Amino acid sequence: MGSLDSNTPTxxxxxxxxxxxxxxxxxxxxxxxxxxxxxxxxxxxxxxxxQVQPAYLHSQLPQTPPYRPEPMDAIMKDVQSQxxxxxxxxxxxxxxxxxxxxxxxxxxLGEMLCTCFNSVGFNWLASPASTELEMVxxxxxxxxxxxxxxxxxxxxxxxxxxxxxxxxxxVTLVAARDRALGVHGIDFLSKLAVYASDQTHSTFSKACRIxxxxxxxxxxxxxxxxxxxxxxxxVLRSAVEEDLAAGLIPLYLCTTVGTTSTTAVDPIGxxxxxxxxxxxxxxxxxxxxxxxxxxxxxRHHLNGVDLVDSVSLSPHKWLLSYLDCCCLWVxxxxxxxxxxxxxxxxxxNKPSESSSVVDFKDWQVGxxxxxxxxxxxxxxxxxxxxxxxxxxxxDVRMARxxxxxxxxxxxxxxxxxxxxxxxxxxxxxxxxxGPGQIERANRRLLDxxxxxxxxxxxxxxxxxxxxxxxxxxxTLTEERHVLAAWKLIKEGAxxxxxx
Amino acid sequence: MGSLDSNTPTxxxxxxxxxxxxxxxxxxxxxxxxxxxxxxxxxxxxxxxxQVQPAYLHSQLPQTPPYRPEPMDAIMKDVQSQxxxxxxxxxxxxxxxxxxxxxxxxxxLGEMLCTCFNSVGFNWLASPASTELEMVxxxxxxxxxxxxxxxxxxxxxxxxxxxxxxxxxxVTLVAARDRALGVHGIDFLSKLAVYASDQTHSTFSKACRIxxxxxxxxxxxxxxxxxxxxxxxxVLRSAVEEDLAAGLIPLYLCTTVGTTSTTAVDPIGxxxxxxxxxxxxxxxxxxxxxxxxxxxxxRHHLNGVDLVDSVSLSPHKWLLSYLDCCCLWVxxxxxxxxxxxxxxxxxxNKPSESSSVVDFKDWQVGxxxxxxxxxxxxxxxxxxxxxxxxxxxxDVRMARxxxxxxxxxxxxxxxxxxxxxxxxxxxxxxxxxGPGQIERANRRLLDxxxxxxxxxxxxxxxxxxxxxxxxxxxTLTEERHVLAAWKLIKEGAxxxxxx
Numbered sequence: 001m002g003s004l005d006s007n008t009p010t011x012x013x014x015x016x017x018x019x020x021x022x023x024x025x026x027x028x029x030x031x032x033x034x035x036x037x038x039x040x041x042x043x044x045x046x047x048x049x050x051q052v053q054p055a056y057l058h059s060q061l062p063q064t065p066p067y068r069p070e071p072m073d074a075i076m077k078d079v080q081s082q083x084x085x086x087x088x089x090x091x092x093x094x095x096x097x098x099x100x101x102x103x104x105x106x107x108x109l110g111e112m113l114c115t116c117f118n119s120v121g122f123n124w125l126a127s128p129a130s131t132e133l134e135m136v137x138x139x140x141x142x143x144x145x146x147x148x149x150x151x152x153x154x155x156x157x158x159x160x161x162x163x164x165x166x167x168x169x170x171v172t173l174v175a176a177r178d179r180a181l182g183v184h185g186i187d188f189l190s191k192l193a194v195y196a197s198d199q200t201h202s203t204f205s206k207a208c209r210i211x212x213x214x215x216x217x218x219x220x221x222x223x224x225x226x227x228x229x230x231x232x233x234x235v236l237r238s239a240v241e242e243d244l245a246a247g248l249i250p251l252y253l254c255t256t257v258g259t260t261s262t263t264a265v266d267p268i269g270x271x272x273x274x275x276x277x278x279x280x281x282x283x284x285x286x287x288x289x290x291x292x293x294x295x296x297x298x299r300h301h302l303n304g305v306d307l308v309d310s311v312s313l314s315p316h317k318w319l320l321s322y323l324d325c326c327c328l329w330v331x332x333x334x335x336x337x338x339x340x341x342x343x344x345x346x347x348x349n350k351p352s353e354s355s356s357v358v359d360f361k362d363w364q365v366g367x368x369x370x371x372x373x374x375x376x377x378x379x380x381x382x383x384x385x386x387x388x389x390x391x392x393x394x395d396v397r398m399a400r401x402x403x404x405x406x407x408x409x410x411x412x413x414x415x416x417x418x419x420x421x422x423x424x425x426x427x428x429x430x431x432x433x434g435p436g437q438i439e440r441a442n443r444r445l446l447d448x449x450x451x452x453x454x455x456x457x458x459x460x461x462x463x464x465x466x467x468x469x470x471x472x473x474x475t476l477t478e479e480r481h482v483l484a485a486w487k488l489i490k491e492g493a494x495x496x497x498x499x
Numbered sequence: 500m501g502s503l504d505s506n507t508p509t510x511x512x513x514x515x516x517x518x519x520x521x522x523x524x525x526x527x528x529x530x531x532x533x534x535x536x537x538x539x540x541x542x543x544x545x546x547x548x549x550q551v552q553p554a555y556l557h558s559q560l561p562q563t564p565p566y567r568p569e570p571m572d573a574i575m576k577d578v579q580s581q582x583x584x585x586x587x588x589x590x591x592x593x594x595x596x597x598x599x600x601x602x603x604x605x606x607x608l609g610e611m612l613c614t615c616f617n618s619v620g621f622n623w624l625a626s627p628a629s630t631e632l633e634m635v636x637x638x639x640x641x642x643x644x645x646x647x648x649x650x651x652x653x654x655x656x657x658x659x660x661x662x663x664x665x666x667x668x669x670v671t672l673v674a675a676r677d678r679a680l681g682v683h684g685i686d687f688l689s690k691l692a693v694y695a696s697d698q699t700h701s702t703f704s705k706a707c708r709i710x711x712x713x714x715x716x717x718x719x720x721x722x723x724x725x726x727x728x729x730x731x732x733x734v735l736r737s738a739v740e741e742d743l744a745a746g747l748i749p750l751y752l753c754t755t756v757g758t759t760s761t762t763a764v765d766p767i768g769x770x771x772x773x774x775x776x777x778x779x780x781x782x783x784x785x786x787x788x789x790x791x792x793x794x795x796x797x798r799h800h801l802n803g804v805d806l807v808d809s810v811s812l813s814p815h816k817w818l819l820s821y822l823d824c825c826c827l828w829v830x831x832x833x834x835x836x837x838x839x840x841x842x843x844x845x846x847x848n849k850p851s852e853s854s855s856v857v858d859f860k861d862w863q864v865g866x867x868x869x870x871x872x873x874x875x876x877x878x879x880x881x882x883x884x885x886x887x888x889x890x891x892x893x894d895v896r897m898a899r900x901x902x903x904x905x906x907x908x909x910x911x912x913x914x915x916x917x918x919x920x921x922x923x924x925x926x927x928x929x930x931x932x933g934p935g936q937i938e939r940a941n942r943r944l945l946d947x948x949x950x951x952x953x954x955x956x957x958x959x960x961x962x963x964x965x966x967x968x969x970x971x972x973x974t975l976t977e978e979r980h981v982l983a984a985w986k987l988i989k990e991g992a993x994x995x996x997x998x
Binding site for chain 2: 016017019020021022023024025026028029030032033034036037038039040041049050052054055056057058061063064065066067068069070072075079082083084085086087088089090091098101103104105106108109111112113115116117118119120124125126127128129130132133135136139140141143144154163164165166167170174177178186187189190201202203205206207209210211212213214215216260261316320322323324339340342343344345346347351354356357365366367368369370374377378380381382383384385386387390391394458459460461469475476478
């Protein structure tokens with residue numbers, strides 16, 4: 001960075017300590033802006049995957065905090081020399097791992113504003129704008145997704161920003177659980193059964209465990225490569241029937257639009273039809289895939305969403321919003337509030353007691369909450385639905401290009417039909433004998449590619465097959481980065497064939 | 500603000516949409532810095548408590564998101580005209596409600612860096628620096644608090660940053676629960692009993708409900724004004740004995756250092772002695788009060804902490820850190836990890852499998868997590884322990900001054916002995932007959948003060964007594980603001996006496 005000033009704002013010995021002097025803030029924050037813009041400008045020069053070894057930082061830093069202040073200058077030098085080498089650069093245009101975490105200038109500005117106000121919107125009174133803008137923005141995004149009005153505040157439902165999908169699943173699960181226990185009694189907790197496919201994110205079973213669901217009743221229903229790794233309604237029905245016959249109470253189904261492993265899409269409508277027969281709460285986790293549904297050509301993946309109870313989508317995955325931002329919509333906010341409300345004396349106030357307002361603390365695990373809707377508001381206004389759609393389409397176009405490149409080389413195969421911007425593929429060396437050797441070759445290829453620091457991919461196993469995941473989506477990625485990554489992968493394959 | 504540029508970075512019609520052009524970022528972020536510095540400079544001109552009515556924003560904003568991009572200029576005008584009036588200004592120097600949320604330039608810079616990198620540190624590999632700096636910083640803060648090494652990574656324990664106390668309580672509760680159920684079996688879930696005083700934050704019972712604890716077994720043990728609203732070890736012992744006699748399994752005790760209502764301090768050591776006799780997990784929630792314990796003269800409030808299982812403290816409350824930042828230390832990280840770990844194929848990697856690293860996703864509810872330790876690291880380095888101590892002392896000094904002012908006016912009384920920077924007091928009009936009239940007078944006084952917009956306080960009820968809470972701590976507060984607030988309160992009292 002240029003150089004953050006080497007005078008600390010106030011030395012502890014120099015009298016009044018004023019850690020938020022506006023002019024000092026202005027000066028230092030301007031310098032930080034330049035540091036960040038420079039980082040974004042030169043981000044391609046860093047290895048994507050950090051090349052440090054475990055415990056690399058420990059020996060570089062003192063074991064105790066300093067007693068006396070240190071100049072920001074010195075701290076920023078350490079950011080450059082000690083922190084940046086340990087970062088896996090998620091914003092690098094050569095990042096194709098996991099699902100990339102997308103960002104934008106508008107979201108950054110929104111985050112700065114959120115931090116600036118630092119309003120703690122646990123209830124309406126504590127910062128009315130925080131609650132009300134969130135209500136508006138959640139309705140906006142619901143409109144963009146063509147969710148039915150039963151999920152909107154302008155209809156009969158509503159939405160709230162959680163930090164992660166895990167929390168969205170947890171709070172809806174607790175709402176469903178308490179609704180069921182209200183009927184059957186607390187003693188039936190260990191009889192509740194929950195359902196998801198074997199492709200569902202691991203956070204689902206974790207949320208179930210946190211909520212006290214009997215681990216023996218967490219069903220991970222089988223999928224198949226032939227079925228596109230989607231959960232079959234018939235499989236669901238027979239699992240539910242079996243549980244009923246065993247005296248269990250079917251509670252909750254977590255469906256996914258765009259699984260983490262291969263972006264499989266569960267048939268929401270058909271599954272909800274089954275679930276409805278048994279009074280099972282249906283959640284749609286479209287953390288990644290949901291964002292694509294702002295484009296008409298992808299919206300069909302949400303068909304049947306009118307039949308479900310709750311939907312969560314994480315704009316930090318594909319809608320340019322930085323972490324951590326997971327949108328949750330529910331049809332019956334009352335069921336969340338009944339399970340999660342608190343009413344201590346020190347938070348009582350007239351608007352809350354009049355029931356004329358929403359208190360978002362009763363829609364989430366924690367009490368405190370940041371003004372996170374600013375980020376989404378700025379993204380949606382600053383770019384408009386038109387640009388957001390074009391951003392999704394551009395990523396899909398690049399993924400399609402990568403898919404064609406893979407198909408054009410007979411040493412490689414696309415292992416799962418591509419639906420969004422993730423391509424699952426693998427290297428099948430001519431001389432490989434059997435799945436074990438193919439897996440080893442792909443593991444070596446992956447390690448080699450990631451070890452170069454020039455691109456980063458991850459892997460998965462689906463249908464028993466080890467495969468590489470090439471996820472397009474980092475905000476700065478352009479066609480040339482995809483082409484370079486493919487060239488690198490081929491170079492790795494050449495090397496393996498020669499070795 | 501100056502004026503954020505009225506040209507959008509790229510119009511959707513104009514070709515490639517590039518939402519993170521570094522130079523465009525630089526330009527717009529600089530303008531945002533000026534907007535924020537100006538906001539901080541003129542923050543005293545805004546009413547502290549927002550004066551808007553419920554649903555004020557709804558009619559001002561369109562019901563659907565824009566299709567075409569809007570200039571940032573126009574958006575920022577709306578921030579000024581539509582959002583700021585709806586904000587309760589937590590950063591105002593005249594904010595004395597709840598516990599203020601403290602901030603600083605260093606923390607803002609740390610938050611900017613955290614957003615900048617947007618690294619998603621669910622496991623070590625996903626961003627080694629994120630995990631390793633958090634380990635360092637958690638040990639640093641533990642050193643500053645003189646926690647025993649059994650809570651440090653350099654010892655046998657460790658710490659992790661959660662979003663809120665609610666999550667810190669939830670994850671430790673789940674760890675304790677699963678440890679107990681591992682012994683007794685899942686069928687004993689409804690037999691587990693948990694303990695806290697009637698002064699404990701409402702989030703405790705909420706976390707218990709989320710974790711599936713039988714609501715009938717959540718004990719809210721009585722405290723008294725004579726006992727300083729602290730939980731008595733004898734009361735705890737008899738409650739535990741009673742539950743044992745009824746066939747229940749005592750599980751978890753949540754103690755508090757600095758309750759939300761009146762900053763009462765539970766005697767941690769004596770309570771832990773009782774708990775140990777029954778194998779009960781002891782948690783210390785020192786969200787607010789813990790920060791003071793970086794000063795030697797307050798450290799005694801943590802005496803006995805060596806006997807407990809977990810401790811949580813929220814630097815966003817009193818250590819200048821902005822939301823949301825709750826530090827949790829545990830003696831046995833293994834118990835957290837056993838309860839919260841996941842291991843899906845798509846996150847598997849060599850460092851994690853070698854067990855040579857920490858994967859923080861297994862210490863929290865969610866999977867994704869931000870690089871939050873940057874904030875605390877910058878705060879501790881940039882200010883040094885010396886300035887942080889002087890900041891705590893300055894707030895306490897101002898609270899002590901306010902307390903003296905209250906005592907100097909015979910119409911007022913201090914209702915609870917002041918321990919930190921919160922003064923609980925009430926107005927006792929001469930002509931008031933009985934507690935009902937006193938309460939009504941104080942409610943009217945509170946509404947009048949808050950309605951002026953010149954200061955903001957909140958209230959509580961403890962020991963059956965309605966009282967006003969004057970919490971010093973907003974970063975920009977100086978003596979003159981405390982004096983002005985007191986003058987305003989007296990003015991309100993004068994008015995009430997005349998009416």
